[in-house]
Amino acid sequence: MKGSTLAMNKNKFVYAAFLAIAFAATFSACSDKRSTGLEYARNMYDPIAFNPDQPNKNFKDGKTAQLPPANTKPVGFEEYDVYPNTLEGYNEAGAKMVNPLPADSVNLAEGKHSFVVFCAPCHGEKGDGQGHLVKIEKFTGVPAYQTGASSRGGNMVDLTAGKIYHTITYGVNNMGSHASQITPTDRWKVVMYVQQLQKGQ
Template sequence: MKALYKIALLACVSAVATSCFDKSRPNYQYFPNMYEPVPYETYSEVPTFANGKEGQLPAEGSIPRGFTPYEYENSTEGYELAKANLVSPLDSAEVDLPRAEQLFTIYCAVCHGDKGDGKGNLVKREKFLGVPNYKDRQITEGSVFHVVTCGLNSMGSHANQLSQEERWQVAHYVMKLRSEL
């Protein structure tokens, strides 16, 4: 008899629970903002930004984290100033010659040659002419760093490919090659 009461009670509870269910009106939602996002019209103004543009601009005069501004301009005067005044911030313990040689081989040797003699692979194939031999030039670490950073004549800037520390490594290696020629 007890089993019959339990079955009847279970049937009543399930009838009450399912009788309130309406398919046209769903159940309660937890965190309804996750299910029903605010619809914005495509390409319309969004009140998210204060200036009415697509994004916020950085504060004037701000510098990105990890970036050191280069104070010499990309001109002949800037080159001469860098040649005379710019000194490597790396001391001899921080210069990694195998890494510097690897960077030189990757980015510079194709034109300047492995020895810095101006006889790289592209020069041998006559793709570029007039690539200088390091021995023939009056260069300093500062002038090499400036040329790698800003570019000179037909050589483009390598500032996007090499970090500031890597450019100083390459400049140190170029000076080492120049002393060996």
Template sequence: MKTVFRIIALTGLTLSMSSCFNSKKPNYQYMPNMYESTAYETYSESDAFKRGGVEAQTPVPGTIKRGYVPYEYPNTTAGLEAARAGLQSPLDTASIDLDRGGQLFGIYCAICHGEKGDGKGKLVKQEKFLGVPSYKDRAVTTGSVFHVETYGLNSMGSYANQLNQEERWQVAHYVMKLKGEL
């Protein structure tokens, strides 16, 4: 009985192996698209996108990247005035680190504004930039400093790419400390 079972199993295995044989195209492939992929011309039109063009898919309106916190004040003079009047720091007193704010100020701001915030940084002394204001003479608040760091003002560019939102708030608090010392 065992011999008959072995003969039947061997015959079935032989038939299943030989049934996949094709004399015109030997070597049966389980997933032929993995071995013989369709070649596409670079920058050719594709049906993968809705409009059929070569442009990438655009995100759904209203989406924001992960970790990004929207900032509702516009990059206008009115936005600056609104930030000066009403924007408050989300940091509580325990999370304000003036040492970290001072380090970031020294890296990004002191080259123009000076170590003391007096507007006499290295680039001003070398006359590369003129008219950098001293914090003593300015009506600045923590919110207005954050707004200017985010968007920039006059010759000063935005630092939103270099500093995240929490770091900009740390620098804004350090600027207010410097203003108090002047």
């Protein structure tokens, strides 16, 4: 009997202590509305590293974000500046560039996939210039690959691989550059598929 009374008193003490701590915590949190209260594991969300826009005394100019050293290139970056974004560069690319990829079913299928994602909204899945954005009159004047005329002279059906690649890279008229969206290798796959559409296939 005495033991059970002691246990009951112990439990009451624990409950009372818990309530007192909870009350104190609640009261302290409400006393200053600007206070965030106690913070647990603050180092989990305060980064040790500098943010790019923070001042940094480790560099002479005091900036965290530094320009890369001259002549460095990102991993996987393929430079395309042999043919400039001019009519002359376009014609030179058309005369000299050749698709380096084998014309197999895998490359053609991947080219079709990229074409449907990036090009078909304007050019249409058949390359007829009747993509969704043309049908809702967002864009006009998109030529068909089989029958249209190129704005830079000649017929779309006669565009060479180099001219198509140059156009994907730099864009022309309402068509913007796709260089940031389609890798150089995938651009050649799209070129391969566009040449199939030129033949009406």
